[in-house]
Amino acid sequence: MNPAPSIVFFTTASGAGYGLLFWLGLLRPLGLLPMAPAFALTCLGLALLLITAGLGASLLHLGNPQRAWRALTQWRSSWLSREGVAAALTYLPALGFGWALWAGMPGLATLAGLLAALGAAATVWCTGMIYASLKPIPQWHHPLVAPGYLLLSAYSGMALLAAVSALGGVVGGPASFVVTLGLGAIVLKLAYWQMIDGIHAASIESATSLGWIGTVRPLDPPHTETNYLLREMGFRIARKHAAKLRRIALVGGFALPILLAILAAQWGGAGLLLPLAALLALAGLLLERWLMFAEATHTVTLYYRGT
Amino acid sequence: MTCLPDPVPSAKKLGLVIDLDTCVGCQGCATSCKEWNASGHSAPLPDYRPYSAGAEGVWFNRVHSYEAGEGAAGRTVHFPRSCLHCENAACVTVCPTGASYKRAEDGIVLVNHDTCIGCGLCAWACPYGAREMDEDAGVMKKCTLCVDRIYNETIPEAQRQPACVLACPTKARHFGDLGDPDSAVSRLVAERGGQPLLPELGYRPVNSYLPPRRRPEPAPVEDAPTPMDIGNPLLRWMDRVLSR
Numbered sequence: 001m002n003p004a005p006s007i008v009f010f011t012t013a014s015g016a017g018y019g020l021l022f023w024l025g026l027l028r029p030l031g032l033l034p035m036a037p038a039f040a041l042t043c044l045g046l047a048l049l050l051i052t053a054g055l056g057a058s059l060l061h062l063g064n065p066q067r068a069w070r071a072l073t074q075w076r077s078s079w080l081s082r083e084g085v086a087a088a089l090t091y092l093p094a095l096g097f098g099w100a101l102w103a104g105m106p107g108l109a110t111l112a113g114l115l116a117a118l119g120a121a122a123t124v125w126c127t128g129m130i131y132a133s134l135k136p137i138p139q140w141h142h143p144l145v146a147p148g149y150l151l152l153s154a155y156s157g158m159a160l161l162a163a164v165s166a167l168g169g170v171v172g173g174p175a176s177f178v179v180t181l182g183l184g185a186i187v188l189k190l191a192y193w194q195m196i197d198g199i200h201a202a203s204i205e206s207a208t209s210l211g212w213i214g215t216v217r218p219l220d221p222p223h224t225e226t227n228y229l230l231r232e233m234g235f236r237i238a239r240k241h242a243a244k245l246r247r248i249a250l251v252g253g254f255a256l257p258i259l260l261a262i263l264a265a266q267w268g269g270a271g272l273l274l275p276l277a278a279l280l281a282l283a284g285l286l287l288e289r290w291l292m293f294a295e296a297t298h299t300v301t302l303y304y305r306g307t
Numbered sequence: 308m309t310c311l312p313d314p315v316p317s318a319k320k321l322g323l324v325i326d327l328d329t330c331v332g333c334q335g336c337a338t339s340c341k342e343w344n345a346s347g348h349s350a351p352l353p354d355y356r357p358y359s360a361g362a363e364g365v366w367f368n369r370v371h372s373y374e375a376g377e378g379a380a381g382r383t384v385h386f387p388r389s390c391l392h393c394e395n396a397a398c399v400t401v402c403p404t405g406a407s408y409k410r411a412e413d414g415i416v417l418v419n420h421d422t423c424i425g426c427g428l429c430a431w432a433c434p435y436g437a438r439e440m441d442e443d444a445g446v447m448k449k450c451t452l453c454v455d456r457i458y459n460e461t462i463p464e465a466q467r468q469p470a471c472v473l474a475c476p477t478k479a480r481h482f483g484d485l486g487d488p489d490s491a492v493s494r495l496v497a498e499r500g501g502q503p504l505l506p507e508l509g510y511r512p513v514n515s516y517l518p519p520r521r522r523p524e525p526a527p528v529e530d531a532p533t534p535m536d537i538g539n540p541l542l543r544w545m546d547r548v549l550s551r
Contacts (some may be wrong), residue, residue: 062425062445063423063424063425063426063440063441063444063446063447064424064425064445067422067424068424070403070404070405070406070422070424071426072403073404073405074402074403074404076309076310077309077311077400077401077402078400078401078403079401080401081403084403130401130428133397133401134397134431134432135397135434135508135509135510136433136508137431201434202507206504206505206506206507207434207504207505208373208386208504208516209327209502209504209518210375210519212518213375213376213381213382213384213519214377214380214381215375215376215377216374216375217373217374218371218372218373219372219374219383220371220372222337222369222371223363225361227363227364227366227439228365228430228439228442232427233431233436298431298434298436299435299505299508300433300434300435300436303371303388303435
């Protein structure tokens with residue numbers, strides 16, 4: 001599948017923003033974060049900035065962005081529509097949260113924060129299900145895809161929260177969360193990558209109904225130039241590059257941030273190390289998301305290439 | 308609404324039956340489809356850089372050619388690929404705007420180009436590659452089963468068929484109601500053992516592909532004696548003379 005930059009950026013940026021919103025809304029009432037309204041407002045501003053930038057980028061992907069409001073109508077059948085509805089609804093408690101913090105109403109802030117956390121989780125789940133519901137793409141139609149979106153969103157959001165917390169003087173709790181979520185993300189990605197290697201949704205024999213004759217091989221293509229299908233769904237990445245990129249994503253996006261979080265918690269320097277960890281995590285996730293597309297194969301390529 | 312219509316017993320299921328035995332891969336159906344649909348329901352059907360290198364465009368019908376099987380049992384099969392108007396059409400249910408829909412009255416899957424946002428998700432959801440984006444208009448386009456021909460009372464009744472069916476010189480394409488077990492197309496599917504494509508994905512395509520007819524096993528050819536098998540030189544000479 002073609003890794004469109006707008007979608008790669010959207011899912012990474014909005015994912016991190018929703019993760020940050022989720023942890024902010026959930027952990028603040030538990031007293032695990034700095035309680036100053038300025039801290040919460042900074043985190044909330046960063047979360048909404050990332051979410052809004054990501055959603056804006058996703059509109060660039062559309063052929064007719066001025067009609068995007070129509071995408072809120074088909075929530076009964078479409079995960080993309082559900083994602084849009086969840087994203088739009090999440091703005092309400094998130095903005096209410098900010099207003100309550102600003103106006104100094106702690107009870108309302110707690111309630112709105114929890115609702116915003118719920119909305120953030122729901123939105124990211126819908127994003128994951130858009131991909132997980134597509135049967136022609138076996139690397140996406142996989143039980144680890146939607147949980148993966150949730151976990152990676154939680155991980156990158158926590159990395160951001162730890163970075164802002166470190167600037168506010170709180171290190172230990174958020175840093176240990178970064179380590180735990182990062183280790184979980186490594187396990188999940190390793191398991192996912194192992195399971196998708198060599199996975200096939202179908203064969204050319206089944207795609208052409210000619211399997212009873214024997215093996216089927218493409219002889220003449222229907223057209224000599226490329227087309228939308230091949231550009232959008234025929235994107236291929238060499239296996240050796242994929243293996244290398246996976247290692248870079250794992251080390252740069254997960255292992256190094258975990259190491260930096262441990263260093264920051266044990267030896268200090270958190271104000272520098274944790275923001276660096278967050279930037280590395282986001283860069284690693286951009287690569288991970290790019291690979292998520294580049295490694296995905298669509299059944300339409302069976303008709304063109306036989307594999 | 309992009310929920311699929313509730314299945315109605317005895318409802319019409321219009322579709323195509325494509326005979327892989329007689330298709331000669333002439334591309335006539337694809338060309339005729341492009342010609343009709345460039346000015347019909349889905350008009351325009353764009354071409355990008357049509358007169359220079361890298362010319363490409365939106366087509367609703369693409370004719371592939373395959374080799375199947377090995378050696379004497381192997382054969383070349385020409386394979387037209389277009390929308391199968393699936394009963395369980397995921398391209399419809401994934402649509403976030405309601406632009407992609409399946410008609411309750413005849414099962415045709417269509418796109419409303421006035422409400423499509425061009426997100427491309429329906430093309431991802433189609434395992435058959437039936438949908439192609441009109442990148443000029445920013446909306447998705449697809450086979451309409453020539454909905455603007457088959458009900459068109461301004462053209463002679465005999466021509467109220469999809470353009471691809473009318474164009475086929477070997478009558479390898481048949482159009483009809485596959486929801487009616489007594490229709491000509493349904494009988495054809497039953498007689499010839501019509502096959503769905505990618506049945507394991509569960510899309511339940513309406514279009515059906517008739518398999519190439521099984522050829523009788525070729526009779527084993529007996530080795531004819533060559534002149535060198537004849538030991539007697541005189542008889543060998545006579546065999547040569549008489550064989551002239």
